[in-house]
Amino acid sequence: MxxxxxxxxxxxxxxxxxxxxxxxxxxxxxxxxYADAFPVQCSTxxxxxxxxxxxxxxxxxxxxxxxxxxxxxxxxxxxxTEVNECDMEPVKTPVKPFVYINSFEIPGAPRxxxxxxxxxxxxxxxxxxxxxxxxxxxxxxxxxxxxxSIKIQ
Amino acid sequence: xxIVLGVVAGLFYVSFACGQGFRLSGRVTGGDGAPVSDxxxxxxxxxxxxxxxxxxxxxxxALAKGSYSIRVQKEGYRSHRTEIRLERDGQxxxxxxxxxxxxxxxxxxxxxxxxxxxxxxxxNVEVVxxxxxxxxxxxxxxxxxxxxxxxxxxxIGSGQSKPLIRGLGFNRVMVVxxxxxxxxxQWGADHGLELDQFAAGEVEIxxxxxxxxxxxxxxxxxxxxxxxxxxxxxxxxASVDLMGRSNNxxxxxxxxxxxxxxxxxxxxxxxxxxxxxxxxxxxxxxVYDYAVALHKQHLRNTAxxxxxxxxxxxxxxxxxxxxxxxxxxxxxxGFFANAHGLEPRRVDAGMHDRSARDILMPRQQVNHFKVxxxxxxxxxxxxxxxxxxxxxxxxxxxxxxxxHGYMPPVFPDTLGIPMGLEREFDKFVYSLxxxxxxxxxxxxxxxxxxxxxxxxxxxxxxxxVPSFDQLTAGAFVYDKYRLNDxxxxxxxxxYDHGSLxxxxxxxxxxxxxxxxxxxxxxxRAADLHRRFNSVVWSVGINxxxxxxxxLKANIGKSFRMPIAKELSxxxxxxxxxxxxxxxxxLSAEQSYQADLSAAWQHGGWRIIVSPFYNYxxxxxxxxxxxxxxxxxxxxxxxxxxxxxRVMRYGGELQLSRRISSALTAEVLAEYLFSKxxxxxxxxxxxxxxxxPSVLMNMTWAPDRxxxxxxxxxxxxxxRQYRIVPPERKTDGYGVAALQAGxxxxxxxxxxxxxxxxxxxxxxxxxDHTSFYRLIELPEMGRNIVFSMRIPVGIANRNSxxx
Numbered sequence: 035m036x037x038x039x040x041x042x043x044x045x046x047x048x049x050x051x052x053x054x055x056x057x058x059x060x061x062x063x064x065x066x067x068y069a070d071a072f073p074v075q076c077s078t079x080x081x082x083x084x085x086x087x088x089x090x091x092x093x094x095x096x097x098x099x100x101x102x103x104x105x106x107x108x109x110x111x112x113x114x115t116e117v118n119e120c121d122m123e124p125v126k127t128p129v130k131p132f133v134y135i136n137s138f139e140i141p142g143a144p145r146x147x148x149x150x151x152x153x154x155x156x157x158x159x160x161x162x163x164x165x166x167x168x169x170x171x172x173x174x175x176x177x178x179x180x181x182x183s184i185k186i187q
Numbered sequence: 188x189x190i191v192l193g194v195v196a197g198l199f200y201v202s203f204a205c206g207q208g209f210r211l212s213g214r215v216t217g218g219d220g221a222p223v224s225d226x227x228x229x230x231x232x233x234x235x236x237x238x239x240x241x242x243x244x245x246x247x248x249a250l251a252k253g254s255y256s257i258r259v260q261k262e263g264y265r266s267h268r269t270e271i272r273l274e275r276d277g278q279x280x281x282x283x284x285x286x287x288x289x290x291x292x293x294x295x296x297x298x299x300x301x302x303x304x305x306x307x308x309x310x311n312v313e314v315v316x317x318x319x320x321x322x323x324x325x326x327x328x329x330x331x332x333x334x335x336x337x338x339x340x341x342x343i344g345s346g347q348s349k350p351l352i353r354g355l356g357f358n359r360v361m362v363v364x365x366x367x368x369x370x371x372x373q374w375g376a377d378h379g380l381e382l383d384q385f386a387a388g389e390v391e392i393x394x395x396x397x398x399x400x401x402x403x404x405x406x407x408x409x410x411x412x413x414x415x416x417x418x419x420x421x422x423x424x425a426s427v428d429l430m431g432r433s434n435n436x437x438x439x440x441x442x443x444x445x446x447x448x449x450x451x452x453x454x455x456x457x458x459x460x461x462x463x464x465x466x467x468x469x470x471x472x473x474v475y476d477y478a479v480a481l482h483k484q485h486l487r488n489t490a491x492x493x494x495x496x497x498x499x500x501x502x503x504x505x506x507x508x509x510x511x512x513x514x515x516x517x518x519x520x521g522f523f524a525n526a527h528g529l530e531p532r533r534v535d536a537g538m539h540d541r542s543a544r545d546i547l548m549p550r551q552q553v554n555h556f557k558v559x560x561x562x563x564x565x566x567x568x569x570x571x572x573x574x575x576x577x578x579x580x581x582x583x584x585x586x587x588x589x590x591h592g593y594m595p596p597v598f599p600d601t602l603g604i605p606m607g608l609e610r611e612f613d614k615f616v617y618s619l620x621x622x623x624x625x626x627x628x629x630x631x632x633x634x635x636x637x638x639x640x641x642x643x644x645x646x647x648x649x650x651x652v653p654s655f656d657q658l659t660a661g662a663f664v665y666d667k668y669r670l671n672d673x674x675x676x677x678x679x680x681x682y683d684h685g686s687l688x689x690x691x692x693x694x695x696x697x698x699x700x701x702x703x704x705x706x707x708x709x710x711r712a713a714d715l716h717r718r719f720n721s722v723v724w725s726v727g728i729n730x731x732x733x734x735x736x737x738l739k740a741n742i743g744k745s746f747r748m749p750i751a752k753e754l755s756x757x758x759x760x761x762x763x764x765x766x767x768x769x770x771x772x773l774s775a776e777q778s779y780q781a782d783l784s785a786a787w788q789h790g791g792w793r794i795i796v797s798p799f800y801n802y803x804x805x806x807x808x809x810x811x812x813x814x815x816x817x818x819x820x821x822x823x824x825x826x827x828x829x830x831x832r833v834m835r836y837g838g839e840l841q842l843s844r845r846i847s848s849a850l851t852a853e854v855l856a857e858y859l860f861s862k863x864x865x866x867x868x869x870x871x872x873x874x875x876x877x878x879p880s881v882l883m884n885m886t887w888a889p890d891r892x893x894x895x896x897x898x899x900x901x902x903x904x905x906r907q908y909r910i911v912p913p914e915r916k917t918d919g920y921g922v923a924a925l926q927a928g929x930x931x932x933x934x935x936x937x938x939x940x941x942x943x944x945x946x947x948x949x950x951x952x953x954d955h956t957s958f959y960r961l962i963e964l965p966e967m968g969r970n971i972v973f974s975m976r977i978p979v980g981i982a983n984r985n986s987x988x989x
Contacts, residue, residue, distance in 0.1 A: 099815055100815070109589070112533060113533040128597060169815065175813055175912040181531065
């Protein structure tokens with residue numbers, strides 16, 4: 035009996051300081067602070083035109099995939115994740131808002147990746163305030179998100 | 188398995204081999220020598236109990252030779268305990284009860300029955316009474332219990348929280364209320380427990396796997412909330428509780444009325460609480476990078492209210508008793524408005540800040556209605572108990588409509604769903620428990636059956652879990668065998684069957700299903716029927732080698748049936764940016780656990796060490812993958828239910844030292860380590876892993892009239908860097924609290940006063956297991972809690988013996 039208790043006590047004491055240190059607990063990073071990055075907070079996009087989404091992703095081990103989501107924010111309900119705010123148009127009811135949802139695997143599980151995706155905004159969608167959501171995961175499932183406020187004119 | 192069956196069979200065999208019988212009888216009298224009828228006599232550790240007759244007499248037949256502890260309780264008298272040695276048949280004893288000073292105080296000033304309870308249970312048990320609840324009164328019952336080592340909570344604002352026992356929670360901890368399993372929406376991190384802490388009598392916490400008594404869901408532990416004791420015979424009573432909290436401007440009251448003849452009684456309790464937005468020690472919180480300014484440090488829209496009603500009536504006879512409980516609890520509380528889940532929200536700050544007490548959207552409201560009938564019959568050596576329960580849990584969550592994913596931009600009014608109704612869960616639960624406690628020789632055998640049927644319906648414009656119905660039934664046998672004065676052996680075996688039937692669900696809006704733009708109303712959940720069978724067991728020992736030392740060990744297997752969400756979820760939780768996928772082929776979760784506990788008590792010292800080791804061959808885990816899904820998941824990260832091997836160990840340490848007759852020092856420490864041994868997150872911890880902590884306390888409680896006390900807590904919590912997506916590393920912190928209490932007498936009326944200052948130094952810290960941890964909200968700032976309890980008694984003179 036005594037031995038079992040001592041064993042348990044030792045086991046719990048020994049384990050206190052132990053941490054394998056092998057698990058990856060770092061979030062991937064989305065970099066849109068360089069010259070070619072687009073869109074950024076408060077960018078404007080023209081209807082009927084094609085633009086290229088460009089951002090740099092990085093992770094300490096291996097990147098997984100990324101996802102893009104453009105949706106209207108005419109009702110001002112959701113907020114961007116950014117420090118500064120952009121000028122907002124008055125609240126309005128959507129008629130034909132632009133919606134774009136797509137996801138992409140990052141090939142080869144690299145540590146650094148520059149994404150570039152061509153997006154076309156149809157000419158007949160509602161202009162106004164939109165959100166541009168960028169999400170990236172690393173191989174372990176850590177997700178980093180940026181929600182940008184943009185305008186479609 | 189064979190070994191266990193062998194042990195159980197062996198214990199049965201012994202029971203038939205030594206069924207000899209001695210008779211013990213006795214007479215209970217009061218201080219004046221008059222017989223005391225209806226006193227409750229218990230042979231501790233044997234489960235045997237009796238009530239005295241009109242002549243104050245009681246007797247026990249078929250006892251084995253040996254030493255017994257007898258406890259006699261009767262309202263209006265001090266609880267009495269005595270040790271006797273039974274050496275001959277027909278032995279007699281006389282017991283004289285002292286009258287209690289506070290005859291009408293509804294709080295049972297207990298003897299050491301809690302200690303005895305712990306000593307006769309091989310599992311790790313913690314028992315707290317109403318005094319503990321009053322001293323540590325938190326925003327909810329679970330928050331109040333958080334002070335206990337090995338118990339943590341997931342806090343949701345200031346009025347709600349859910350329990351974690353040694354890091355396991357949700358459907359892995361069973362909550363039993365007045366004998367019946369409490370059923371709400373346990374799976375949700377933002378769902379509190381619908382219990383009224385003022386109506387709780389005594390709370391028993393079983394730390395560790397307890398499936399063999401309680402069935403599925405008690406795999407991580409159980410919290411058994413017992414009802415308040417009924418009024419004393421021939422009295423009418425009332426009690427009034429008043430309570431206020433400074434941090435969130437909370438005020439509340441709970442009023443109880445009751446009366447009892449000799450055997451019939453009835454009582455009622457009503458509780459009302461209202462609280463405003465709670466305050467945190469910061470002016471700005473960051474939801475991602477966006478700085479949210481807080482108005483007067485208030486967390487916008489975290490106000491709430493609670494209204495509970497309880498009606499109880501019953502018959503308490505010598506051989507038969509039956510009590511009917513009817514209760515309704517109602518809770519309404521807001522969520523922090525600047526973020527719904529993890530999703531940053533733009534808010535009309537002016538509207539929210541106009542009042543700190545209004546409850547706007549997003550918010551939740553829950554109504555929980557219960558009818559429980561508890562019955563017990565004593566006959567011969569048997570004590571038969573049966574509980575019949577009905578519950579309805581009705582939960583609604585309201586939020587402004589936001590067209591996430593492919594949802595239409597404008598909410599259609601033709602849908603038949605109210606525009607603000609994001610989610611609704613309507614649950615009907617029917618339960619039946621039957622248990623026979625049978626004393627035979629050195630054995631105390633318990634045979635039991637638990638059955639439950641649930642019918643769950645959903646509504647609202649988001650989808651997470653389909654409607655389902657569920658039937659579970661289990662039967663068990665448990666033997667407690669008294670080997671000798673120092674040793675108790677335990678063995679239990681249980682079989683369970685469960686059946687779950689999920690109903691199909693289709694989206695109410697179309698989504699594209701391929702790149703060509705074809706649109707479909709997505710089938711989120713298909714009709715699914717799963718059955719589960721499980722055999723679990725437990726063996727244990729209590730061994731008290733010396734007066735000062737008591738040891739216990741238990742090893743057992745527990746199980747848990749997967750819940751509907753784990754099997755059939757297929758929806759986007761937009762507020763968490765996650766697309767949760769159930770796994771219809773999950774097997775029932777199993778767990779093997781070894782528990783040890785060693786207690787030593789001597790000369791003012793008391794030390795209890797309780798380590799445990801736990802292994803799950805197939806822990807059900809919601810794994811955040813590296814993938815996104817842009818059809819069914821509307822571009823969100825895929826979270827998939829998987830099963831992996833998990834190892835956990837840890838323990839608690841309780842140390843106390845009586846420094847002088849008035850001064851006591853106490854240290855309560857807890858430690859937990861968990862690790863996934865297989866699967867996608869091999870090497871990672873489990874979510875909501877509580878960091879190690881040490882609570883240091885100093886209490887000054889002189890033996891004076893009015894029972895004054897002052898108590899100071901300092902809790903030191905370690906950092907938690909062992910995290911799993913999507914958690915955040917949490918730094919350690921220290922937080923202090925002060926408690927004080929005193930009973931004054933105003934015009935012959937006792938008034939109990941309690942004062943607490945939680946977060947005494949207004950420390951800014953993050954709690955790793957808080958619901959709001961992921962958006963970096965600090966915990967509640969300094970909070971002064973004042974409560975007052977006034978027991979008013981209107982008694983029939985004849986029954987009170989001064």
